[in-house]
Amino acid sequence: MNIAKYAIPAALAAIVGGSVLVFSPTAQAEQAAGVSIIGPGVLTRAARVDFQIIIPRFLRFRVGVANLVPNDLIEFAPTADQIGVGGALAGTGGDATGGAVTVEVRSNAGQINIVATNAGAAGINDGGFNVISYAEITTSPIGGVIPAPVLANAASAAAPVTLNSGLVTNQNAVWTYAYANTTIPEAGTYGGINTRNGRVTYTATSAP
Amino acid sequence: MSTCNVSIQCKLRASVLLTAALFCSVADMRHATAVTVVVANGTPQIRLRVGAAGAGISLVTFTLTATNAGNGVAINGAPNITIIAEARGPVANARNATLTVNSTAAMISGADSIPMSVITWTTNDATFPVGTFSGGAGQVLTTFQNSRRRTTAHTFRYANTQIFPAGTYNGQVTYTLSMP
Numbered sequence: 261m262n263i264a265k266y267a268i269p270a271a272l273a274a275i276v277g278g279s280v281l282v283f284s285p286t287a288q289a290e291q292a293a294g295v296s297i298i299g300p301g302v303l304t305r306a307a308r309v310d311f312q313i314i315i316p317r318f319l320r321f322r323v324g325v326a327n328l329v330p331n332d333l334i335e336f337a338p339t340a341d342q343i344g345v346g347g348a349l350a351g352t353g354g355d356a357t358g359g360a361v362t363v364e365v366r367s368n369a370g371q372i373n374i375v376a377t378n379a380g381a382a383g384i385n386d387g388g389f390n391v392i393s394y395a396e397i398t399t400s401p402i403g404g405v406i407p408a409p410v411l412a413n414a415a416s417a418a419a420p421v422t423l424n425s426g427l428v429t430n431q432n433a434v435w436t437y438a439y440a441n442t443t444i445p446e447a448g449t450y451g452g453i454n455t456r457n458g459r460v461t462y463t464a465t466s467a468p
Numbered sequence: 469m470s471t472c473n474v475s476i477q478c479k480l481r482a483s484v485l486l487t488a489a490l491f492c493s494v495a496d497m498r499h500a501t502a503v504t505v506v507v508a509n510g511t512p513q514i515r516l517r518v519g520a521a522g523a524g525i526s527l528v529t530f531t532l533t534a535t536n537a538g539n540g541v542a543i544n545g546a547p548n549i550t551i552i553a554e555a556r557g558p559v560a561n562a563r564n565a566t567l568t569v570n571s572t573a574a575m576i577s578g579a580d581s582i583p584m585s586v587i588t589w590t591t592n593d594a595t596f597p598v599g600t601f602s603g604g605a606g607q608v609l610t611t612f613q614n615s616r617r618r619t620t621a622h623t624f625r626y627a628n629t630q631i632f633p634a635g636t637y638n639g640q641v642t643y644t645l646s647m648p
Contacts, residue, residue: 298513304646307518309549310527310638313575313582313626317634318534366538368633426580427633430538 317369321464323435324354324361333453334359336439344444348398351437360436363406365421367429369466373418376409380457383413386448387456394460396440406433411460421464512614514565515554516645525640530626538631542588545624551596555647557614565647566611567618571601577635584639586627593620601641614647 297305324332334351336359342349351359365372383393399408402419409416424430451458519526528545536543555565571584585603595618596610612618 297515298511300512302646302648303512303514303555304644305514305516306642306644307516308525308640308642309519310525310640311530311545311575311584311587311624312527312639313530313532313632313637315532315537315577315632315634315637316534318537320534366631368537368631424631428631430631 315368319367319369319372319464319466320364321366321372321374321462322362322364323462331453331459332361334361334437338439338441342441344441346442348438349441351439354437356434356436358436359438360434363408363433363435365406365429365431365464367464367466368427370427371423371467372421372429372464374406374409374421374462374464375418376411376416376460376462378411378414378457378460381414384451384458385456386446386450388448390446390448390450392443392445392450396443398438398440400436400438401433404433405431406435408433408435409462509559510556512557512561512563512647513555514645514647515552516567516643517550517552518643519549528624530624532626532628536628538628540629542625543628545587545626548621548623550619550621551643552617552619553610553612553645554617555612555614555645557647563614563647564611565614565616565645567609567643567645568605569601569607569609569641569643570605571603571607571641572605573639573641574603575637575639577633577637580633580635580637582632582637582639584641586630587624588627589622589624591620591622593618596620596622609643 297303332355333353335353336349336351338349353359354361356362365374378394380391380394383391383396385391394411394413397411399411402408402410405422407419407421409419421429421431450456453459526547526549528547528549530543530545532538532543551567553565553567555563557563571587574581574583583603584601588598588600590598595612599607599609601607610618
């Protein structure tokens, strides 16, 4: 009978309490930095990991349906009895329905201001010479964390968004449109989906 | 007719038995073989590796874009971090080793900071539970009896539920393996 004896150094193998623990040469090589602590008493060894988060400067802005597709259409259809008698008329449409749209501003770029622009100096037209001033389209709220710009022909004044803290803005709002109905325009269809000067473009801008 | 007798003079488990059997098979099936494994009693010892092998400190990076910053969708960090913790003690002296992490210090970018508690991890080893940095000291990750090794690869994730000022935020956590 041949008997082979393998004397395994303690550093490579240990049998304690019925369990086997093998420290492979590979594992030792991985720890060439001296991470092994040997000795009596309390043994303690520390290792560190660094973390890094890279956050860009950004501004995200939403009015109505997300991702700009499709654009929202807000429609007012006063009846013959209602035209020009005063009293604002609610609209229909908008992603929030009832002539309302969802508004979101997310940014870490400092103060954000919103301006509304349209292509017409006179207002919304019917394809001919008749126009309805954008002053007849009201938006609420004009205050709040994201105040709605007051619509005007061509361009509105800037509406400042409330900062949450420091340079960070993270605000939500719902803007609701109404037709002021203070004039008596010619019968017709004024504006529309990117026609007859019916489109308003909102632009959010950060401080330089 | 070839016979092969094996005697084992030691308390060995399957891995050593298999080694012995293979040796028998390869060397000579006609001779009886016995194997004795002698393991010297050693001093207590612990080992810890966190991250890449070598002396450097591994860096986990989360890179956000203008599109996804703060949108609530978690961002995976890279690379994954390997953690290997080993402990052994002398014969008949069972001891427990404990791996903890200190994540007290926040990640800093100038005057701005992000707490470490926005970072979670998943693991590929059940003995290292998934978790979230507590933002404190002494957070226990795992405890095991000596003469064992615990190995895992952690995948870290940034929660990305808040909007922070632009910048490169740097932080560091410290893992500590101890065996009383």
